[in-house]
Amino acid sequence: MSKPSPNTAAGVPSATPPCWTVGDVTVHRIDEVLLPPATGPWLLPGATTDLVGREEWLRPDFADSDGILQLHSHSFAFEKDGMRVLVDTAIGNGKTRANPAWHKLSTGYLDNLRAAGFSPDSIDLVLLTHLHTDHVGWNTHEVDGTWVPTFGNARYVTSRTERDFWAGYDMDEPRRHMFEDSVVPVEEAALLDLVDVPADGVEIASGLRLLPTPGHTPGHLAIQLTSQGKTALITGDCIHHPVQFAHPAIGSCVDIHPEHSEATRRRMLAALADTDALVLGTHFPPPTAGRVVSHGNSYRMTSVPAA
Template sequence: MQTLSAPSWTVGEVTVHRIDEVRLPAATGPWLLPDATPKTVNGHDWLHPHFADREGVLRLNSHSFAFTMGGLRILVDTGIGNGKQRANPAWHDLDTDYLQRLTAAGFPPDSVDLVILTHLHADHVGWNTQEVDGRWVPTFPGARHLTSRTERDFWAGYDMDEARRQMFDDSVIPLEEAGLLDLLDIPGEGLTVVPGLRLVPTPGHTPGHLAVELTSRTGTALITGDCIHHPVQLAHPAIGACVDIHPEQSERTRRALLRSLAGTDTLVLGTHFAPPTAGRVVAHGDAYRLLPVAAA
């Protein structure tokens, strides 16, 4: 019988679980981070074996993070989702055991109180909904879903292609129609939504992108969302994603964030980092590297 494990890390009194959805195919790296060439990647031995193979191919995953804080059961990002019609073949019509993994970690969908969406891209909102009797209905009907008002307003005024419109139709609008999506105004210093849980503005990848900071006792962790897609960007903060809305702002955000994290005890949890997924940022040459922290 398959074991639906959920690797976890302890942050003070909080246990953060990684809820795996799918490993992304090898073609994802060259498409997403085109400047992360094999030569560039292989110039950094510390990326091997966890984050890249010896051919310089990046390893990337899709997963969420779940934890309990302030008496609330919280999920950060909801992955790609099952049965979604997507232009990207790696995301199209998936059939994964994500919900079983979430439940096995102690977070059955009906028990989730809060869903934080770092931004409104297809691989971060997919499990907002699931198909029931031919309709897309909220997967977490008892949860408030939080995202930045800046983020939603941007997409509301964006000239969407058919693929992005489809994603909003099946994964965002059903939440709005159910009254479950809360839009938050996030000041520059961030917004505390639960004691110890702060939403940090990290714009560039999208205008309203958020990172999520957890603090418990003396422990701190930061969930990156897509302001950092892969640890190679620690060594080369100028490497951006092909889908960054504002590439220069994305780089500025990434550099500022890495400066603030370097040499601290903050545990960085990468939303697309392959296992071991977590680590601490340290200065390395004229940039940074990730010191991995194994999951329990």
């Protein structure tokens, strides 16, 4: 199946970016762009229009009346104990990409970040769930024809397993080009920290934990935030869309290890089901956040509106 056609929507800067409260932490969604309708059938081919159409709870927010999934590109930003954190950096502006929906974007992403109260220079920590194109793009921006780190005062963090995997991977030219403009400049600036993440995760700051969620990529991470007894989980791409709550076997066409991806998804949903934990989907369209509730032999998502 061909990749989705270009998305011409540039993304409108938000006067008040949507946010959710987790204990005493406010998590802001930093919007980049609504992905084109062809993204769903390409990314999650198992989510056919017939299957999606039978899940009435997905409409109108997560799927349209024709059973086409809606997906979004954004980051999350928050401040925890004085540390300013950004989770994933979306697609980026002005980058040459093989996927026409991601090619040479011009969005208001940095304006949205500033509107949430986070200037690029104020970011202390950039957490990268994995090293795919649409999660590392704003790692860098172009200055005088050179790609330089956007968040020059931050430490960029990902799992050692993730970077080691790609270091030994036979990349095609588009992926190699992405690493050269969005990952290598961060490494060359000595801003990238690689973390060993054990099976039960690792706490990198008080109330901030990296959880291993392999399958989509071998070193994929989810981000767990805890504050005042409340918990939120930022999914990255271990769950792309709420349809996977109801059908965990549906995987992405770009999963490196599909069977591991499904096992991770089932384990995560079972752990979250019928708890108060807030799930923040990295590609979930608005309302973006919700809780996992049991429904028969699978799950659904109950949405939690943004403030």
